[in-house]
Structure formats: C-alpha cells, structure tokens
Amino acid sequence: MSDRNLILGGARSGKSIAAERLLSAEPDVLYVATGGDDSGNAEWAARVAKHQSRRPASWGLAETIDLIPLLATPGPPLLIDCLTLWLSRTMDAADVWTNLHGADAIEQQIAELADAWSATPRRVVAVSNDVGSGIVPADPGTRLFRDLMGRLNTTISLASDQVLWTIAGRTLPLT
Known part of the structure; x- marks a missing residue:
C-alpha cells in the first residue's frame, strides 16, 4: 500500500525540511523539482543550491512538471517540491494567466494528477503552499491561481494518508 x-x-515555513525529514531514513528517494531552472536568476539559484545542499547524495533528481508518469510507475519514494510551482508552470504552459478561459483545462489536469496520486504504488511526499489565507489578489489571473491552488490542495489532501501543516518550522498533523 502506498503512503501519500x-x-x-506558507512561504518559508519549513515545508521542504519537514518533507525531507519524512523521507530521511530512505536511502533512495527521487526528488522531483517542479520549479524549473529560471536561468540567470541569482536569487532562484541560491534557493536551489540551499535545497540541494540538504539532500543526501544518494537521492536522485528529476526536474519536471510531468508528474503523472512518475506517480504511475513503481520505484523509490518521491519527494515532490512543490505542487504550487507545478500549478504555476502548468498555468504558464496553457497561457491561463491572461486567458482565463483555459481554467477548465487546468481543472482537468488537477483531476488527472489527483487520480494518479490516489493510485500511485510509491511512497510519496508533496509540498504545497497554502495561498488562500491572505488578501484577495487584485488581478483576475492571480485570483484564478489562488482558487485553483485551493482546489489542488483540497483534492490532493482528500486523497492523502497524512496531511501536515507547517508553520514557523513546526509541523502539525491535520485530521
């Protein structure tokens, strides 16, 4: 049975460190980075380097937003960091930020991801930002992102064996 x-x-709350701790006893983990390389951005490169420095050398790396094939195949545990960047890059690829009519296609991709998450034979840990507790965004594209992020988190949460909330470096179970 899988362990989802x-x-x-929130941002910088310790989510990634908590995910790494959950899998720290596993000698072979595939770290799935969904953020892309953002070439030339020094701040992004520093974030990536910080994450890389914490991971064991035995862990593999996949830089992709194509999560369904990874979830569908047996293999080592997956650490997906993060679903927020997956959604952002998925919206980028569909040009949904300014063309809000593509939202239905994104909702379908969320449903497909949730189906793959539910059926995965792997142990999997995913990190995601809760962005719905703040102010209402001023522009329609960002409001759509916030709404889709809420749907994504809810859908994945309901298909998970364990959901944890991290705040200020402390992690609490949600029941």
Whole structure:
C-alpha cells in the first residue's frame, strides 16, 4: 500500500525540511523539482543550491512538471517540491494567466494528477503552499491561481494518508 503525504504551509515555513525529514531514513528517494531552472536568476539559484545542499547524495533528481508518469510507475519514494510551482508552470504552459478561459483545462489536469496520486504504488511526499489565507489578489489571473491552488490542495489532501501543516518550522498533523 502506498503512503501519500501532503505538507502544507506558507512561504518559508519549513515545508521542504519537514518533507525531507519524512523521507530521511530512505536511502533512495527521487526528488522531483517542479520549479524549473529560471536561468540567470541569482536569487532562484541560491534557493536551489540551499535545497540541494540538504539532500543526501544518494537521492536522485528529476526536474519536471510531468508528474503523472512518475506517480504511475513503481520505484523509490518521491519527494515532490512543490505542487504550487507545478500549478504555476502548468498555468504558464496553457497561457491561463491572461486567458482565463483555459481554467477548465487546468481543472482537468488537477483531476488527472489527483487520480494518479490516489493510485500511485510509491511512497510519496508533496509540498504545497497554502495561498488562500491572505488578501484577495487584485488581478483576475492571480485570483484564478489562488482558487485553483485551493482546489489542488483540497483534492490532493482528500486523497492523502497524512496531511501536515507547517508553520514557523513546526509541523502539525491535520485530521
């Protein structure tokens, strides 16, 4: 039986560290980075380097937003960091930020991801930001992102064996 874990929290709350701890006893983990390389951005490169420095050398790396094939195949545990960047890059690829009519296609991709999450034979830990507790965004594209992020988190949460909330470096179970 698979072990599906979702770790939610705000920006820089300690979600990634909590996810790494959950899998720290596993000698072979595939770290799935969904953020892209953002070539030339020094701040992004520093974030990536910080994450890389914490991971064991034995862990593999996949840089992709194509999560369904990874979830569908047997293999080592997956650490997906993060679903927020998956959604952002998925919206980028569909040009949904300014063309809000593509939202239905994104909702379908969320449903397909949730189906793959539910059926995965792997142990999996995913990190995701909770972005719905703040102010209402001023522009329609960002409001759509916030709404889709809420749907994504809810859908994955309901298909998870364990959901954790991280705040200020502390992690609490959600029941």
